[in-house]
Amino acid sequence: MTSNSLRASHHQASRLGLPHQEIESEQQLAGQPAATVGLMELGTLDDAEIGVWEMSVGAMADIENDEWFVVLSGQATVQILEAGGFAAQEIELAPGSVVRLHQGMETRWTVTQTLRKIYFAR
Template sequence: MTEPAALLTPGTPLAASAVPVAHEALAADEVVEGTPTAGYAVLDTLGDSEIGVWEMSVGTATDTEVDEVFVVISGRASIHYAADDRTVVVGPGDVVRLTDGMQTTWTITETLRKIYIS
């Protein structure tokens, strides 16, 4: 299978807010409330890491995380961490580190778009 062409060009800015992201319905066993959809677009790779844009619409869903750092560029959400029963609220400009295997519940109150490195 051929890898998709990188959207990033060295030295050239890319408007992350304008990158097209095709959404799909989430698996029924992940959805807690609403009818959220999500999607992502791979921008490039950096060594063994992938850089991309991820977006989720309004609703609540669970996830099992991979190692990732992300920066929220638009939208708002709360993320509940099952391991320590803690919830954080994120919005534009926030940077978050997730680790492999974390059990999370995302409640998106305004469609969330983030740049991730995983």
């Protein structure tokens, strides 16, 4: 392989068109507007997937993977439930927030302004 055969990857993460899908019925929260989510995997680094994820205004429940993420745009609150050895916690998300979630955390996401993040997950 010559030194000219490798190219850098470049993406405008804030401008990517992410087709949205409705969340699964088991992720919907009673009495809350159902959200939609979109994602695009950009690649991998060792055993980590890197991508862009977006959630519309609304709420959803989730069980997390090991993940780091950086919020690009939007406003939200993620509530971590006291379960599985994890302490209860509430995190306000805004552009620039950097968050670490752990495998098995039970969360509740409430988005008040469409949230877009770059994630690094296993």
